[in-house]
Amino acid sequence: MPPPKSFSTLLAASACLFLAACGSHSSSSTAVSNVRFVNADATAFLEVNLNGASQFATQAPGSASDYLSLPSGSYAVTVTGSSGGSTVASPPTTLSLNGSLTYSMIAYVRDSAVVVTAVTENQAAPAAGTSTLGVSNLSPDSGALDVYVVAPGTADLTGLVPTFASTIFRPIPSYATFLAGTFDVVATAAGDPRDVRMRWPSVSLGSGSIQALVTTSTPGGALVNAALLAQGGAVDFLATTNARVRLVSALPTTAAAPVTATVGTVSIGPVFSPNPGTYTLVAGNSTAYTLSVNGTAVTTLPAAKFSTGGDFTVLVYGTVGAPLVALLTDDNQIPLVPGQVNLRLVNGGVNVPGGVALYANNVQAANQVGYGDASGYFSVASTDSVLELIEALAAPVSTTLLLSPAGSVYTVFVIDTTLTPYVIRDR
Secondary structure, X not given: OOOOOOHHHHHHHHHHHHOOOOOOOOOOXXXXXXXXXXXXXXXXXXXXXXXXXXXXXXXXXXXXXXXXXXXXXXXXXXXXXXXXXXXXXXXXXXXXXXXXXXXXXXXXXXXXXXXXXXXXXXXXXXXXXXXXXXXXXOOOOOOOEEEEEEOOOOOOOOOOOOOEEEEOEOOOXXXXXXXXXXXXXXXXXXXXXXXXXXXEEEEEEOOOOEEEEEEEEOOOOOOEEEEEXXXXXXXXXXXXXXXXXXXXXXXXXXXXXXXXXXXXXEXXXXXXXXXXXXXXXXXXXXXXXXXXXXXXXXXXXXXXXXXXXXXXXXXXXXXXXXXXEEEEEEOOOOOOOOOEEEEEEEEOOOOOOOXXXXXXXXXXXXXXXXXOXXXXXXXXXXXXXXXXXXXXXXXXXXXXXXXXXXXXXXXXXXXXXXXXXXXXEOO
C-alpha cells in the first residue's frame, strides 16, 4: 500500500475525494440531502457536530442513526466521543453535500483518534434477479485487500480470482453485480489468499438490493472489522472473531531446537532461533495455549489472553533446558507521521542490570529494555538508518540498513549476548 501523506491529511482528503466536491458551497433552500451517521466502532459512543452544532446526538457503538434532511452545502465536521474512559475526536474534516443525494457518514476510533468519512448512496437499482455490492477499504492499517465473494463454506481460496482486487484505503467503493443469492465474503492481504483478514459468512445479496461493505481497522492493524450498508436501509456490523499470534525463538542459535505451540486448537510452528514465525490466525480472546521446546512441554507459562483483533508475539528465550516465555502485544498500525516507520526493541538475549538501549541515528529509541521484555514503539525516518545497541559495560554494536518503505513497522530482536540485531519487518 502506498504510504499516506499524513494520517490527518489522508482523512480530510478522503472525505473530499468521496463526496462530489470539497470547499465552499452556498446552501440552497430547495436542494436537500439525506444523511445518516454510522458508528462503526465496537465500544465508543460518538457524536457528530456540523458547523459547530450537534446534528447527531451520541450514537451507540455498532449502530446507525435515522436519516436527517440537511440543506446541500459545505459543513465543517467534528466527531467526538468517549472510548475506554478517554475523550476522542476526529481531525478537522469538510463534508460537502451536493444535489439531492443520500449519504452515510461513517466513523470509528483508531489509536485514540476518530476516523470519519462519508459514502454516497446513489447506485441505480440492479435488474431483477441480480444484486449490487460495493467494497470500500476504510482501514489505513490493513494495506491493500483482496475481497472474494464465494459460495458458502468455501475454505480454500487458492487459484480463485478476487472479486475486488487490491482495494486500497479510499472511501469510494468499487461495485460489482451478482446473481441474487447467499455468499461468503472473505478479505485477504492483496496477492496472498492464505492471509485472511476477515471472513463474513452467509451474506444475503437479495434481488434488487444495493449494499456497500466497508472495512475498518483493528488494534493489531492487520485484521479488519466491517459494516454492511444497505442503500437507504439497515446496517449490519461484523467484528472480527480472530487474533493473530506468531512464535519467536531467542534460544541459543547453536541448539537447533524446534519450538512449537498451540493456541486453542491451532498449531503454530515449528520455528528455530533466530528466525521468527509468521502470524497465524487464532480464535480471538483465546486463553488456552501450550508450548514445547525440542518436543518437551514447557510447564510454566504466563497467563494469556489473545484479544480479538490484536497481534501478539510469543517469545521463547533462555536455554533449551530451562526455557522462559514472554507474551508481547504487537502494534502493526501504520505510523501517523508521513515518511516514517515504527521501530521497537525486544530483548531475548541479554540478562544484565539496566538491560539494553537502542539508538536510531543517534536518537534514543528504547532504554533499559530488560530480559524477555519489549520497548514501546518509536517513529524514525524511512531512510538509511544507523541502529546502535548499547549494553552497560559492553562495546556498542552498530548496523546500518534501509528502513523502508514509509509506513512500515519493524522489530529489532536481540537474540544473544553478542547484541547482534535481527531486524524484522512486521508489516
